[in-house]
Amino acid sequence: MIDKALAQKVLAEALRTGADLAEIYVEDVESLRLGMDDSRVETAMRGEDRGAGIRVFFGNLVTYAFTDSLDEQSLIDSARAAAAAGTGSSSQTRIDLTERKSPLEYPVLKPFDTLSIEDKVQLLSQMDEHARAYNPQIVQVSASYDQLRRHMWLFNSDGLQVEDERFYTEIRGGVVARRNGTLQQVRDGFGGRVGLELLDQNDAIAEIESMCETAVKMLDARPCPAGEMTVVMCNGWGGVLFHEACGHQMEADFITKGSSAYAGKIGERVANPIITAIDDGTIPGRRGSLKFDDDGTPAQRTVLIEKGILKEYMWDLVEARRVGRDGSTGNGRRESYRHMPMPRMTNTFIDQGEHDPQEIIESVKRGVYIANMAGGQADIAKGDFVFNATVAYLIEDGKLTAPVRGATIFGNGPQVLNEIDMVGNDLALDPGKGMCGKGQAARVSVGQPTVRIPRVTVGGTDDASA
Numbered sequence: 215m216i217d218k219a220l221a222q223k224v225l226a227e228a229l230r231t232g233a234d235l236a237e238i239y240v241e242d243v244e245s246l247r248l249g250m251d252d253s254r255v256e257t258a259m260r261g262e263d264r265g266a267g268i269r270v271f272f273g274n275l276v277t278y279a280f281t282d283s284l285d286e287q288s289l290i291d292s293a294r295a296a297a298a299a300g301t302g303s304s305s306q307t308r309i310d311l312t313e314r315k316s317p318l319e320y321p322v323l324k325p326f327d328t329l330s331i332e333d334k335v336q337l338l339s340q341m342d343e344h345a346r347a348y349n350p351q352i353v354q355v356s357a358s359y360d361q362l363r364r365h366m367w368l369f370n371s372d373g374l375q376v377e378d379e380r381f382y383t384e385i386r387g388g389v390v391a392r393r394n395g396t397l398q399q400v401r402d403g404f405g406g407r408v409g410l411e412l413l414d415q416n417d418a419i420a421e422i423e424s425m426c427e428t429a430v431k432m433l434d435a436r437p438c439p440a441g442e443m444t445v446v447m448c449n450g451w452g453g454v455l456f457h458e459a460c461g462h463q464m465e466a467d468f469i470t471k472g473s474s475a476y477a478g479k480i481g482e483r484v485a486n487p488i489i490t491a492i493d494d495g496t497i498p499g500r501r502g503s504l505k506f507d508d509d510g511t512p513a514q515r516t517v518l519i520e521k522g523i524l525k526e527y528m529w530d531l532v533e534a535r536r537v538g539r540d541g542s543t544g545n546g547r548r549e550s551y552r553h554m555p556m557p558r559m560t561n562t563f564i565d566q567g568e569h570d571p572q573e574i575i576e577s578v579k580r581g582v583y584i585a586n587m588a589g590g591q592a593d594i595a596k597g598d599f600v601f602n603a604t605v606a607y608l609i610e611d612g613k614l615t616a617p618v619r620g621a622t623i624f625g626n627g628p629q630v631l632n633e634i635d636m637v638g639n640d641l642a643l644d645p646g647k648g649m650c651g652k653g654q655a656a657r658v659s660v661g662q663p664t665v666r667i668p669r670v671t672v673g674g675t676d677d678a679s680a
């Protein structure tokens with residue numbers, strides 16, 4: 215997108231006032247979003263965006279300037295703006311850039327243009343028709359398709375040159391079932407760092423029919439009982455609880471600020487020894503997978519907790535430099551060239567345990583099984599959370615019985631992590647719908663096997679419809 219000679223010139227300009235590191239991040243993005251609501255195409259949006267961000271480091275002081283123009287003058291002007299905070303001078307005028315390649319491959323088997331926009335709309339129409347035909351109680355249907363190509367290049371004055379061209383395909387659906395005055399909404403989706411092969415590997419129509427089945431079944435749900443009880447959380451998407459209520463606290467910015475419950479606890483026991491938790495940015499096809507992060511660091515697999523012992527945090531370049539750590543863990547991510555990177559999760563999960571999931575349910579005399587959750591709320595720095603279950607069942611004498619509505623669980627992430635006492639052997643990552651918000655949006659995956667939390671506060675309400 216910009217050539218090496220121009221990158222060298224801009225970096226030299228950015229260093230001129232005495233910076234110890236300068237970086238250019240260039241991005242070229244193309245997106246298509248199609249959305250259907252109640253059988254009509256409501257959204258058809260093509261986007262293109264390109265630009266560059268120049269970041270300059272004076273020790274722990276970091277300055278940033280960005281431009282949506284990639285011509286030489288704009289880049290030089292941005293480099294000067296970012297360098298303006300410096301008061302020294304640099305004699306480094308020659309920067310030798312060496313391109314670094316990633317051994318990781320995220321192949322796109324079917325490029326976006328193998329289907330026309332009409333074909334893509336047609337798929338949404340079919341989802342809509344099948345959902346409506348499924349049951350007359352289905353009264354609202356929405357479906358959407360997203361494709362995104364995000365190509366990044368990074369050059370820095372240490373001589374690093376990398377690029378990562380990221381392709382994402384995503385399908386989402388939502389249905390509302392109604393009977394008399396009761397409404398029940400179910401939303402779901404799937405996607406990944408893949409091309410249109412996603413649509414061959416997943417059956418979008420079967421997926422939305424399954425949402426309809428759940429929504430209709432949940433119309434019969436009774437109000438969830440409230441109080442302290444045992445909760446069993448589903449595998450896959452259930453890992454969103456760990457992500458929100460524990461994972462964020464292992465991000466290095468919360469650690470260096472000292473605001474996290476995990477600050478200063480490396481080597482200490484922070485969870486039941488049956489818990490191992492991992493952040494892995496190298497899993498083929500996953501939403502959080504990267505070749506290089508947005509600091510230019512190779513993506514990696516980081517064991518955060520091993521058998522209950524806290525092993526590592528998730529670092530970006532800024533926080534690693536702040537504490538004198540030798541490099542980051544490849545967790546520096548940014549929403550776009552308009553943003554500075556910050557420590558973010560990639561694909562984060564609780565690892566495989568040894569219990570049969572059936573055995574976990576059978577172990578519960580009376581409790582709640584959470585089969586799906588909407589996004590909850592978590593104080594990501596402290597880990598206090600409230601999560602709303604969208605699909606939940608009572609567990610009575612070791613068996614799943616009536617569906618219940620309005621199940622909400624409350625607690626504190628680090629505390630719950632200590633208390634989880636059974637971990638299933640059915641590890642799964644979520645189907646690929648996770649979007650993390652931490653000031654900036656980032657695609658992530660979450661995951662876990664079925665887990666049992668022996669005691670947690672469940673708030674029940676009979677007014678959580680839709």
Ligand SMILES: [Zn+2]
Nearest residue numbers: 457458650651
């Ligand atoms: Zn998050």
